Amino acid sequence: MRYSTFNKNPVNPLHEPMFFGNSVNVARYDQQKHAIFEKLIEKQISFFWRPEEVDVSRDRVDFQGLTESEKHIFISNLKYQTLLDSVQGRSPNIAFLPIVSIPELETWVETWSFFETIHSRSYTHILRNLFTDPSDVFEDIVINTEIQKRASDISKYYDDLIFYTQLWQTQGEGEWEVRGKKYTVNQRELKKRLFLCVNSVNALEAIRFYVSFACTFAFAERDLMEGNSKIIRLIARDENLHLVSTQQIINLWQYGKDDPEMQEIAEELREDARDIFMSAVAQEKEWAHYLFRNGSMIGLNEEILCQYVEYIANMRMEAIGFDAPFEQRSNPLPWMNKYLVSDNVQVAPQEAEITSYLVGQIDSEVSAEDLGDFEL
C-alpha cells in the first residue's frame, strides 16, 4: 500500500489501531483513542532543555585528573550513549511513522525522536569541552568492535521492519524476490516484525542506557564530572518517559486494548520477546566487563554493575508481564535513585530549580542579605 502524506479518505482515528490502520491525515488532538500518548507529549515537552544551558567547563579539569582506567570508562560510555541516541534520533521516525495510524501516537513518535536528537547534541557539547578535537572519539564509534556488537543488535529489528514496510508499500502483499532472496509480505508478517521491533526498543530504553548512567552518577558521587552528570540526569528523565511509551504499547497489545491480531502475536512471540530482553541483559554485562577491563573505579566495579543490570531487568520485565528472571531483588546502587528522581513537583512554579518549569525563568527571591557584601 503506497504511503500518502495526506490520506484523502475520511477516517475516524478513534476506530483505528495504533499501527497498520489507515494512515493519519488530520493532526488533531481534541479526541484521542489512547490519551496516554497525548499526556506523554505534554510531559515530554514540559521537560524541554538545551545542552548549552548546562555548564560543563569544570569537567575538563576533573577529566585531566582521572586515572587512565577511569578515562576509558568515561569515554567508552559516552561513545556507547552516542551510538544509542544516534539510532534513537532517527529510527522511530523512519520505522514507525509510515505505519502509525493514530495522530497522538504519530506526534509522540516525532516528539520522542526529537528529544533523542537533543541527547545526541549534548554528547557533542560534553566532548567538545573535553577535547579540542573530539573526532577520534566519534570516529571510533563506528570501528570499535565492542560497540559494533551492540549496534547490530540494536538496529537489526528496526532495519527488518523498515525493509518489510518498504516492500509492502511499493509491491503490496505477496511473495517478492529481492536480489535473489525471497520475502513473504503480508499483514501478519509485518505485524510480527513490528512486535519484535517494539520489544527491542523497549529493552534498549529499559536497560541499555542504565549501565552508562550508573558510571556517570558514580563519578558524580565523588564530586567529579558534575556538568556531565547534570546532563545525564536530564537524559535519564527523558529516557524514562520513552520507556513508559514502549511499555504502554506492549501492554495495550497484550491486554487486547488495541489491534486484536497484535494480541495474538504478543502471545505467539512471547518467548522471542523474552529472548530479546535477556540477550540485551547479557550484552550489557559484557559491556560492563569491557568498561572495567583496565581497572575499576571507586564505588563501582563489574560485579556491582552486573547486579544493577539484573535488578533493573527484573523491574522492567515485570512491567511487561514477564516473571522476574534474576535473584537480585534489592538495589545494589541505592544512590542511583537520587539522580533518577524527577524534581518536577511544582510546589511553587516560580522556583528556578524546577527543571521542567517554563523557559526564561529567574529566581526572584532576593533578600537584602544577598547584597550584604556589596559596596558602592
Next chain:
Amino acid sequence: MADTYKVTVNGQHHLTVDPSQPTTLLEVMEEAGLEPHYHCRDGFCGACRVQLVKGEVSYITDPLAFIRPGDCLACCCTPISDIEIQQ
C-alpha cells in the same frame, strides 16, 4: 470515612495511614523503614510498582506508566481502604 487505614506489606509489616494527610503509599512505606523501589517519584517510570492484593487506592497524580491489573504505583497513590500489598 475511617480515621486510619491499615496497610499490610508482604503479609508481615503492618502500617497505618492517616487519610487526612497528603502522603503517598511510597512515603508511608519509607517512613516505616521499608525500602521500596522508586525512581521518578512522579508516576511516569513505574519503578515503584507493587502488587495490590486487597483493597483500593486512589491516585493523587495521574500516572503515565501502564498499571497492569492487580498492580498499583506507590509513588502517586494513597489507600482509600485497608489494603494489602506485595513487593
